[in-house]
Amino acid sequence: MSKLLELHQVNKTYSLNQNQVLALNNVSLEIQKGEFIAIVGASGSGKSTLLHLLGLLDQPSSGEVIWNGHKTKSFSEKKLATIRNQQIGFIFQDFLLLEELSVFENIALPLLIGSSKAGLTKEQHDRVLKLLAELGLEERAHHRPAQISGGQKQRTAIGRALINQPKIILADEPTGNLDSKTGQQIIQLLTKIAKQENITLIVVTHDEHLAKLADRIIKITDGQIK
Numbered sequence: 302m303s304k305l306l307e308l309h310q311v312n313k314t315y316s317l318n319q320n321q322v323l324a325l326n327n328v329s330l331e332i333q334k335g336e337f338i339a340i341v342g343a344s345g346s347g348k349s350t351l352l353h354l355l356g357l358l359d360q361p362s363s364g365e366v367i368w369n370g371h372k373t374k375s376f377s378e379k380k381l382a383t384i385r386n387q388q389i390g391f392i393f394q395d396f397l398l399l400e401e402l403s404v405f406e407n408i409a410l411p412l413l414i415g416s417s418k419a420g421l422t423k424e425q426h427d428r429v430l431k432l433l434a435e436l437g438l439e440e441r442a443h444h445r446p447a448q449i450s451g452g453q454k455q456r457t458a459i460g461r462a463l464i465n466q467p468k469i470i471l472a473d474e475p476t477g478n479l480d481s482k483t484g485q486q487i488i489q490l491l492t493k494i495a496k497q498e499n500i501t502l503i504v505v506t507h508d509e510h511l512a513k514l515a516d517r518i519i520k521i522t523d524g525q526i527k
């Protein structure tokens with residue numbers, strides 16, 4: 302196995318009205334390629350903050366975030382944006398789909414963001430169709446988010462996270478807005494595809510059953526990993 306991401310003595314402080322909140326306190330960890338990790342901890346313990354740093358969405362106040370062996374501190378905003386678009390897939394609790402786009406278009410969106418061309422190539426179009434089939438969404442391809450169920454919305458968000466064949470998927474409470482049965486199905490689907498394509502998977506969850514499915518559980522308490 303080789304390392305995809307490393308945090309070295311990372312601190313993250315938020316400033317709010319002259320108060321400082323230490324959201325992450327001296328966190329070091331290594332994530333291997335292909336690993337499935339669950340992040341658990343109480344509300345406010347720092348899980349989303351950790352996920353944002355791992356997804357290169359935010360920078361630490363001190364310490365190093367190392368992506369594929371390279372310190373990210375020196376990366377330009379453009380380089381960070383390219384990595385986020387092409388190598389990292391994000392899934393959020395409230396799906397964050399674009400309401401005016403269809404299921405097909407929501408899944409295809411990251412392909413268009415990263416491209417100078419106006420439309421999809423034949424190959425890209427076929428990949429969207431393949432993912433729609435894999436996610437059981439073929440018959441909803443031309444529906445908009447308002448016209449599908451919560452589980453289907455989350456499957457659409459998974460499709461969008463997978464479309465660029467990322468190295469890693471980061472999911473923040475991906476089943477938080479779903480009933481437990483649908484949530485389980487979503488996680489089964491996500492873990493199956495991640496294993497199949499050797500994608501590293503990091504899932505923040507409150508659900509113990511879900512956490513137990515992971516190769517490793519990272520517990521965070523008051524910004525610290527113990």
Ligand SMILES: Nc1ncnc2c1ncn2[C@@H]1O[C@H](COP(=O)(O)OP(=O)(O)OP(=O)(O)O)[C@@H](O)[C@H]1O
Pocket residue numbers: 315316317322323324342343344345346347348349350351
């Ligand atoms: N932008 C911000 N400005 C100030 N404080 C923040 C900010 N974002 C988060 N915090 C604080 O940092 C701490 C960690 O927040 P974080 O969102 O990482 O927690 P969490 O573990 O994801 O919680 P939850 O389970 O409720 O989503 C909390 O005390 C929170 O209030």
Ligand SMILES: [Mg+2]
Pocket residue numbers: 348349350473
């Ligand atoms: Mg959170």
